[in-house]
Amino acid sequence: MENLSVRQLLAQTNPFGTVDLPAGLQAYGKEPGPAIGKLIQFSLRALVVGAGLYALFNLVLAGYSFMSAGDDSKKVAAAWAQIWQTMLGLAVAAGSFVLAAIFGQILFDDPMFLLSPKIETPN
Secondary structure: OOOOOOHHHHHHOOOOOOOOOOOOHHHHHOHHHHHHHHHHHHHHHHHHHHHHHHHHHHHHHHHHHOOOOOOOOOHHHHHHHHHHHHHHHHHHHHHHHHHHHHHHHHHHHOOOOOOOOOOOOOO
């Protein structure tokens, strides 16, 4: 028997069988590196959309609390605090993308490196 590497030996014997990709993951491709990058990118986008929807819902509730506060200064202050915290959260979410682009440019000479990852795998 010739001198084979472990990878070549496993490729020849295939002791584990094959696993087909689930139908829901077909959109990400069959190569593991780009598929993981696309999955991370999709997850980041889903988190941002979720943060935006939460902020919209929170602003609507805070506006309703503000309008229904009447002359109660404590309720008005609580509504303003909720509005302020929501806006601060949106600024942090947007700022994280700006910081990721800055760090990507400084460290990897590509501002989209951290926002749109492409993970290389050995063939």
